[in-house]
Amino acid sequence: MVRKGLRHSRVYEARQLYDIYSILGIPTNKKLIVCPLPQHPHHNNTPSFSISMKDGHQHFHCFGACGASGDVIDLIGYLQISNYDSLNGEHVRRALEILSAGYKISPPARAPRTPALPNDIWETFVPPGAEVLEYAKMRGLKPETLKKFMVGQSGMFGKTWMTMPAFHFGRLQGIKMRNVHAVHVRDRYASMEGSINGLFNLNGIYYSPDPILIVKGEIAAMLLDQYGFLVCAPTAGESTACAELLPHMIWSSRRILVADNDPDPKVRRMMDEYAVKRAEMLRAEIKRPPEQYKDIDDFLLAEPKLALAAVEGWLK
Ligand SMILES: [Zn+2]
Structure with missing residues (x-):
């Protein structure tokens, strides 16, 4: 219209x-x-x-x-x-x-979508084993961070997964799984059966009037949380605009959507379109790391001081 x-x-x-x-x-x-x-x-x-x-x-x-x-x-x-x-x-x-x-603000009730996962299922995966600890370290994540976010390890389907649960007010929405030995892009991530889309680290940003970062995935969110930033990540894939998440972040004075720089121009164009759509839905501004870095994780790991200054600048 x-x-x-x-x-x-x-x-x-x-x-x-x-x-x-x-x-x-x-x-x-x-x-x-x-x-x-x-x-x-x-x-x-x-x-x-x-x-x-x-x-x-x-x-x-x-x-x-x-x-x-x-x-x-x-x-x-x-x-x-x-x-x-x-x-x-x-x-x-x-x-x-x-x-x-x-009129009084009153977000419409959603069609009831309930996760089909037992609420405490994440406990069966913690603490993570050596393979996940090693992988997490390579991604810049400290053991305390893994503990804080209830990250675990699963051997489902004969693979080793880093399990990353997302909660909304104590209710488990889903568990994202990162295959720590993935060779192809397509094998990297899975969601545990019964998961529904949600916002990773909702508890960390809810009701905050301060500016927040919206990143693409759980690992980037945990990495930025380690540095003390208010950060969340929609658990749905990039192609999902996630308009239903806006009421959860409506108190923040500014929202910064951190986009990637995919080296493949075709992928990049598609991802940029998704980012624009998501930013529009979540009323966020788009920021991205310098061109030489594929994503914010890369930037933070390679040049932490410069990256932190950049992120702080985005939030000002
Ligand atoms: Zn009528």
């Missing part, structure tokens, strides 16, 4: 933070209601107005006579602005203002 003259990030944010159900004052189990829009001709009380999740945000659609559809911003527009036109940037801007000034 065209959103002329509007910063997209504000639209994305509003879609994540306001709930159509709570604005209409209806229970979240109602999927179809009588159309509440003023332009709907009311001959009868047939429910025609549906609410669903689409492209990561709530969407309404009236299958009845008015045929209106849109997101939470459009809903406010139709309810409160006469002759609202969702393609008119000025109308959308006014609707957004009414929404943010007059």
Whole structure:
């Protein structure tokens, strides 16, 4: 949809933070209601107005006579602005203002996605054995850091994995596994069966008003945490924009998304597109290490002083 003259990030944010159900004052189990829009001709009380999740945000659609559809911003527009036109940037801007000034933030409930992993399964993998300790050392991670993040070792599928659990408020979301002897890019990472996407180190950044770093993976996050930075990493692959994680980091005054410099130009183009999309969803600024380094880990390990100064500069 065209959103002329509007910063997209504000639209994305509003879609994540306001709930159509709570604005209409209806229970979240109602999927179809009588159309509440003023332009709907009311001959009868047939429910025609549906609410669903689409492209990561709530969407309404009236299958009845008015045929209106849109997101939470459009809903406010139709309810409160006469002759609202969702393609008119000025109308959308006014609707957004009414929404943010007059309604309580109430992030929409997600379709229930529950991890199918027993909450304490990570304990069976700790403490890590010699192979993981050695691998972690090579990646710059100290034994205390491994302990702090409950990193372990698993011999699943005849391979040696470094296990890295992600928790949301004490609930295990999933366990990322790094094959410590991987030869090919494709063998490097796996997620333990039953994992769902989440935010690694959510506990470390939650409610913080300070600037935070958003990195690509658990290892970079642990490395930066060792240096005292507020850092988190979406556990989903780079192609996932992770809009659902924004409410978890909305208190931070600034968000810095740390992108990579992939040496393969084709991969680089794709990764850059993913980074732009993710940064837009999480309302973050993109920063990257100098071109000669593939990623922030490389930069930190090769030139720690310079890298730390750079990261501190990004957060200022
Ligand atoms: Zn209608």
